[in-house]
Amino acid sequence: MGKTKLKRNDTVVVLAGKDKGKTGKVLKVDREKDRVLVQGVNMVKKAMKKRSQNDRGGIIEIEAPLHISNVAIATKSGDASRVGFRIEEDGKKKRIAKKSGEVL
Numbered sequence: 001m002g003k004t005k006l007k008r009n010d011t012v013v014v015l016a017g018k019d020k021g022k023t024g025k026v027l028k029v030d031r032e033k034d035r036v037l038v039q040g041v042n043m044v045k046k047a048m049k050k051r052s053q054n055d056r057g058g059i060i061e062i063e064a065p066l067h068i069s070n071v072a073i074a075t076k077s078g079d080a081s082r083v084g085f086r087i088e089e090d091g092k093k094k095r096i097a098k099k100s101g102e103v104l
Contacts, residue, residue: 004031004068005083005095010104012071013080014041023074035065042066043090075100 006012010026024038031044044064050057074082080101095104 004029004034004036006036006071006073011074013035013074013078014038014066015072016070017042017066023078026071028065029068030065033065034068034079036068036071037063037065038071039063041101055100074098075076075102082091 006029007027011023012026013042014020014022014024022041024041026036026041028037028082030036032101036062040063042064043061046061046062049054073083074097075081075097077100079099083095083104084096084098086094086096086103096102
């Protein structure tokens, strides 16, 4: 249970598992369980109960969380990279991609 360097709306690349190589946007970060929910990745079928009159129940596909170690931030070129920090001249702390050095 460490401090995560990923945030919501980051574009990430999946490094391991059935969706290895896919990219997607981070929808949610669970810091307590070290898990991330990535849009369109790790889809599972779930049986849902009918909640209202016009709501359809049945089997739906929904994203399941991935462990944070199985994803890496995607650079603008689409490569996977680790996240580092750099303090700019104006004293602000910026997140950078370790591979390219670009500001995220």
